[in-house]
Amino acid sequence: xxxxxxxxxxxxxxxxxxxxxxxxxxxxxxxxxxxxxxxxxxxxxxxxxxxxxxxxxxxxxxxxxxxxxxxxxxxxxxxxxxxxxxxxxxxxxxxxxxxxxxxxxxxxxxxxxxxxxxxxxxxxxxxxxxxxxxxxxxxxxxxxxxxxxxxxxxxxxxxxxxxxxxxxxxxxxxxxxxxxxxxxxxxxxxxxxxxxxxxxxx
Numbered sequence: 332x333x334x335x336x337x338x339x340x341x342x343x344x345x346x347x348x349x350x351x352x353x354x355x356x357x358x359x360x361x362x363x364x365x366x367x368x369x370x371x372x373x374x375x376x377x378x379x380x381x382x383x384x385x386x387x388x389x390x391x392x393x394x395x396x397x398x399x400x401x402x403x404x405x406x407x408x409x410x411x412x413x414x415x416x417x418x419x420x421x422x423x424x425x426x427x428x429x430x431x432x433x434x435x436x437x438x439x440x441x442x443x444x445x446x447x448x449x450x451x452x453x454x455x456x457x458x459x460x461x462x463x464x465x466x467x468x469x470x471x472x473x474x475x476x477x478x479x480x481x482x483x484x485x486x487x488x489x490x491x492x493x494x495x496x497x498x499x500x501x502x503x504x505x506x507x508x509x510x511x512x513x514x515x516x517x518x519x520x521x522x523x524x525x526x527x528x529x530x531x532x533x
Contacts (some may be wrong), residue, residue: 335360339356350370352369364401371448372499374529375409376452377420378456379438380430382482383460384482385493385513389403389483389497391410401498401502403502405428406423406435416453416530420453426475427475429469432457436520439453439454439455456512489510
């Protein structure tokens with residue numbers, strides 16, 4: 332925490348199942364005090380899963396907050412106590428896409444909207460994919476009952492992001508990062524267990 336912006340007080344005004352909202356009174360560099368409404372979030376993981384045919388997995392899911400269907404990466408919250416981020420990503424890929432991967436690397440880390448939330452998401456690159464057998468698949472519930480999965484050539488996904496038809500922030504970032512990483516033959520990426528300063532220990 333910057334000493335130039337000390338938090339003088341903090342009031343929790345809401346705590347839900349996933350997120351919380353607090354109001355911090357922050358002293359500005361000129362001495363003024365400003366109220367900042369902040370959404371606390373457990374963090375999340377997302378997966379750019381690329382198969383041997385250079386196609387990545389997108390899931391289509393309804394999002395009530397916006398009232399629309401979105402194409403997204405397989406992703407999920409860090410809401411299992413003590414679960415490492417990599418294990419959360421492996422679980423989400425299995426649950427949402429019925430896929431496992433043998434090769435994992437960190438693609439990028441994102442602060443999704445630091446002006447109002449501490450939400451962070453780690454995007455993994457997953458390769459060497461295998462499909463989960465029908466009898467071993469996860470039983471969906473809630474919005475996931477209508478979740479659909481498609482495999483899209485990476486070049487097409489990049490084009491969708493640039494055309495504005497793929498707009499989920501994590502998906503856009505992950506797709507564009509994957510296109511860049513592929514251009515260097517996937518060299519220089521961080522290991523799957525690389526430290527995550529925004530979520531130490533995960």
